[in-house]
Amino acid sequence: MRTTAPIITPQQKSSGILLPVFSLPSPHGIGDIGQTACDFIDFLHRSGQQNWQILPLGPTEPAFANSPYMSPSAFAGNPLLISIDGLLKQGLLSEGELQYQDFSPYQVDYQRAAEYKTELLSIAWQKFTANNPNGTLENFSRKQPWVADYALFQALKERYNHAPWTSWPEEICQFRKTALARARLELANEIAYFTFEQFLFYSQWEKLHRYARKKKIHIIGDLPIYVAGDSADVWANQELFQLDPETCLPTRVAGVPPDYFSATGQLWGNPIYRWKDTENGVEEALLNWWEARLRHNLALTDAVRIDHFRGFESYWSVPAEESTAINGRWVKGPGLPFFTEMTRRLGPMNIIAEDLGIITPEVNELREALGYPGMKILLFAFDGSPQNTYLPHNLESNCVIYTGTHDNDTSVGWLLSPKVTAADKERAKRYANHPDSHAGTFHRDMIHLAYSSVANLAIIPMQDILGFGNDCRTNTPGTVAGNWQWRCAARFITPALADWLQELTAFFARTPGKFQELEQP
Incomplete structure (x- = not known):
């Protein structure tokens, strides 16, 4: 295991942006880990950021409303995030095979994106099997030992019409060796395909991570403490x-x-x-x-x-x-x-x-x-108590301050929400010393407060960078419909926005000094 230098240090304050991979721009229905992800890293670099925080990268399921926190694997990557443009560069697809569809640049349609990408991945699989040496997937499986159970789990999911594994035949449900050995033989082609999906994901992710390091951007991942019950992890x-x-x-x-x-x-x-x-x-x-x-x-x-x-x-x-x-x-x-x-x-x-x-x-x-x-959420700070632990004047430096998270109102959405008291809103404006703040400026006041705090790291959701309302929030806890769908259209990620953010970041001394080098594995 590599030894890592800390990304949060008293010697170097920094900042970053929270944006899920699925929210990135892409012509293929959902953000991916290809060129548009590299373009976003370029935006982060130009805007003086040092960190990109993402949400979990695992596969998602319609049964769980495509929540990245209820994945069928704690190790696998989401095949929907595989870059189609990357497959073109690899020669696994041709331009004529793409048949571009009219996807919304503002929301993910998971069903349509899955149908579209599954068809293209099947074409890529056929070309891969015809032109690649047999040992490629075997070498990948040796490096990623979890993939054997995951690929078998997904193959069995297909065999049993995506029913929960607890309803599978008893000898399969209880993970008995003889039954599993037989299933591995019977489903060898399907297992190889699901292994291929993971091979593609991890090959592309390694390239993206290397590019981020080249641009001196740290990627901050997300690890849920629990795993989904209907997952390869629990089954195996x-x-x-x-x-x-x-x-x-x-x-x-x-x-x-x-x-x-x-x-x-x-x-x-x-x-x-x-x-x-x-x-x-x-x-x-x-x-x-x-x-x-x-x-x-x-x-x-x-x-x-x-x-x-x-x-x-x-x-x-x-x-x-x-x-x-x-x-x-x-x-x-x-x-x-x-x-x-x-x-x-x-x-x-x-x-x-x-x-x-x-x-x-x-x-x-x-x-x-x-x-x-720990985490400090600025929009939780204005309840009227001077001792509120989220108020910037009560923070200690060893923390990460956020305006909000993927589970919260956006800053503008909070200001406009009828659920937030007028007194709380006035306190927030007064704290920012901007009593005339309104929906057009409030998000920048919150960024100003976060950046000016003693917190060593400040992370701002992309929706707050852009000043978007609650129609663009990522998730509303306790609800199912409309979550995990927001996408940031390419037209919003502009050089002018990067320059504004870079100037603000530099003003509060959060631009890169000496990049915290992280040793390669």
Whole structure:
């Protein structure tokens, strides 16, 4: 494992932009990891940024409204993010095979994009099998050992009409070796195809990551603490999760308890890990799985934001039969010993702790003991309390300040929202010393406050850079329709915008000084 220099240091303040890959411009229906991603890196470089924060890169499923936080794999890349233009350059597609469609530049239509790209990937697969040596995919599989179970999982998903794996035939559901060996033979071609998709994704991602490094841009990834129940990870590692051994269904699931925002809490439904269970070597196996997961993600990106970090200190455990999160209980997580062991195995890790929500002193103590920066959300700061921990004057330098996240209102949307009190809006304007602020200028006031804070790193969602409203927000928690679809059209990413942002970034001394070199793996 490489040793990494920290991307957040007291010696060099910096800034960056939050923009999911799927939100990038592209003529193929969804953002991808090809030329338009390189173009965005060029924009970041010109605008004085040093960081690009993204959302999880895993495959998404229509059954989970295409949420990147409910992926069928914690390791695989989303084939919808494969660059079609990159396949043209590789000779795996020709221009005449593309049949460009009239995709919206403002929203992802996942169904149409999937149909279009699946057809093109099938053509690319045929050309690949005709012209590439047999050892190419085998070499890739040796470097990425997780792909064997993932590709088999996807092939079986097709065989069983995309039903959850818990409904598959018993010998397959329970991951029995004889049945799996037979399935691998019967589905060899399908397994090879799904391996090919991952080979393409990771080949293109490595090129993109190298380009980012060349332009001195750090990529900050996103790692959800939990994995989806209907995933290759749970299916292939059932002993690591709290499952019924006969039905393979979860016995307890994840969520968060009732709070001010929800009288019934949030029932996420992810299976919970069997932390501190030494029976049959489960604890060691779980540590090995997490080591592989962290190693994989830290090789993909230069830093990782761990979503729901507080679950490592204590997590909300709900009986699986419950319909709400009310009747859950707090259970101690693996805590400091877990991270001590991971650091022993992997070396220093560039981790940002998502510490939002119900945060106890014990969670803060864990984060501080590890030295990980937490998150501060500016739009949470204006409730009237001078002690509000999100107010810039209450921050410590070892944190990441955001105007908002992918789950929040945009700054303009917050200002216009009838759910936000007039008093909170006035406090925000007063704090920015701009009482005449309005929807056309408020987002820039918030960026000004974030940049001028003592936080070592400031990350601004692209919607706030552009001053867009809530019709452009990425996700609204507790809802299904309309999420994970917003795209940033190319016409908005202009040299004039980059120059404005570069001037502001330089004014607050957040432009690159000595780039924090990160050793290659």
